[in-house]
Amino acid sequence: MDLPRNPTRAVKVGSVIIGDGNPIVVQSMCATHTQDTTATSAQANALHEAGAGIVRIAVDNRKDAAALAIIRSETDANLSVDLQENYRMAALVAPLVQKIRYNPGHLYHHEREKPWQDKVRYLVDIAGQHDCAIRVGVNAGSVDPDKKDQFPAEDSISPMLASAMEHCEYLDRLGFTRYVVSLKDSDPAKVIEANRRFAAQRPDIPLHLGVTEAGLPPQGIIKTRIAFEQLISQGIGDTIRVSLTLPNDRKPEEISAGNEILADIAAGRVRSVVTYDLDHLNIISCPSCSRVENEAFIELAEEVREMTRYARDFPATIAVMGCRVNGPGETDDADLGLWCGPRAVTLKKGTETLGRYGYDEILPRLKEELDRLMADQTPPA
Numbered sequence: 001m002d003l004p005r006n007p008t009r010a011v012k013v014g015s016v017i018i019g020d021g022n023p024i025v026v027q028s029m030c031a032t033h034t035q036d037t038t039a040t041s042a043q044a045n046a047l048h049e050a051g052a053g054i055v056r057i058a059v060d061n062r063k064d065a066a067a068l069a070i071i072r073s074e075t076d077a078n079l080s081v082d083l084q085e086n087y088r089m090a091a092l093v094a095p096l097v098q099k100i101r102y103n104p105g106h107l108y109h110h111e112r113e114k115p116w117q118d119k120v121r122y123l124v125d126i127a128g129q130h131d132c133a134i135r136v137g138v139n140a141g142s143v144d145p146d147k148k149d150q151f152p153a154e155d156s157i158s159p160m161l162a163s164a165m166e167h168c169e170y171l172d173r174l175g176f177t178r179y180v181v182s183l184k185d186s187d188p189a190k191v192i193e194a195n196r197r198f199a200a201q202r203p204d205i206p207l208h209l210g211v212t213e214a215g216l217p218p219q220g221i222i223k224t225r226i227a228f229e230q231l232i233s234q235g236i237g238d239t240i241r242v243s244l245t246l247p248n249d250r251k252p253e254e255i256s257a258g259n260e261i262l263a264d265i266a267a268g269r270v271r272s273v274v275t276y277d278l279d280h281l282n283i284i285s286c287p288s289c290s291r292v293e294n295e296a297f298i299e300l301a302e303e304v305r306e307m308t309r310y311a312r313d314f315p316a317t318i319a320v321m322g323c324r325v326n327g328p329g330e331t332d333d334a335d336l337g338l339w340c341g342p343r344a345v346t347l348k349k350g351t352e353t354l355g356r357y358g359y360d361e362i363l364p365r366l367k368e369e370l371d372r373l374m375a376d377q378t379p380p381a
């Protein structure tokens with residue numbers, strides 16, 4: 001596909017090269033439970049067969065790492081692993097994968113007394129020993145708290161950029177240049193701005209593009225397309241993920257959606273004149289991953305969309321998240337948020353927790369809060 005790219009460094013991830021003018025790598029992430037090795041190997045293979053250049057898997061503990069060893073033996077996909085707080089898991093997983101993703105905002109929660117630089121140095125040593133690339137994955141919902149404090153609360157982009165730049169400088173100083181960066185938000189406009197600003201400062205570093213929690217298709221694809229059109233047609237972005245809330249058997253649609261967007265951009269079939277209207281009701285939902293604790297989450301996301309149709313002209317954001325790992329933080333910026341636990345769903349209004357409800361109780365409670373929000377913001381006649 002002939003899409004002129006920024007002159008980025010080449011970053012080898014197994015059999016693919018990200019950056020340096022190579023074709024944009026389309027990737028995805030397994031949403032199955034990592035310890036269900038049969039399902040996860042099958043999904044990794046389905047994504048690989050659909051054309052995923054890299055397949056990411058979440059590893060949160062030793063049992064996940066043991067499962068990863070089995071999955072590794074059952075797939076030829078280039079694997080990337082998503083580390084949460086426990087950065088030391090890298091030593092167990094690096095021999096099995098081609099790329100390690102860490103989130104600078106998560107490095108703070110584990111071994112708090114240890115400087116983040118020591119943790120990054122540990123990751124770099126492990127990556128170097130095992131021929132792995134690294135992704136510095138910055139997310140608006142989990143930005144390094146120190147950086148957040150340095151900027152006004154309404155500016156969510158500058159803390160993300162400051163965090164990414166700090167890590168890039170440190171990695172460069174360590175002499176480790178085999179890394180890519182991602183700056184994700186659920187708002188396509190913020191993804192565009194963050195990545196444009198980053199690319200202007202560091203055009204040499206390959207960018208992994210994505211709109212996080214884009215949600216259900218087709219809206220999730222539309223939001224992602226809008227961000228990608230603006231960035232990719234300007235040479236920004238060397239690898240992409242379309243994060244969609246989909247049942248497991250449809251996960252390869254993330255790859256076909258990515259390929260379609262790239263083909264359309266290359267052919268000049270861009271639609272960005274249709275601006276995604278965030279002045280209307282905006283439902284965001286995570287793409288789900290192995291951390292989902294109740295499969296009912298996907299169905300719930302669909303039910304939320306159906307139930308809220310009556311409020312489609314109301315300018316508010318409702319976030320539906322699949323787990324208690326990232327759900328609590330990633331719902332903070334939404335007007336109303338739901339995050340799903342094994343048996344209950346927590347309902348939030350901004351950062352305030354309103355309560356926990358059964359899966360069969362949550363929709364009427366959400367409607368009640370939405371109605372209240374609408375009544376509060378409707379000007380008197």
Ligand code: SF4
Pocket residue numbers: 286287288289290291292321322323324325326327330
């Ligand atoms: S919110 Fe939880 S379940 Fe959803 S993608 Fe993020 S980590 Fe996975």
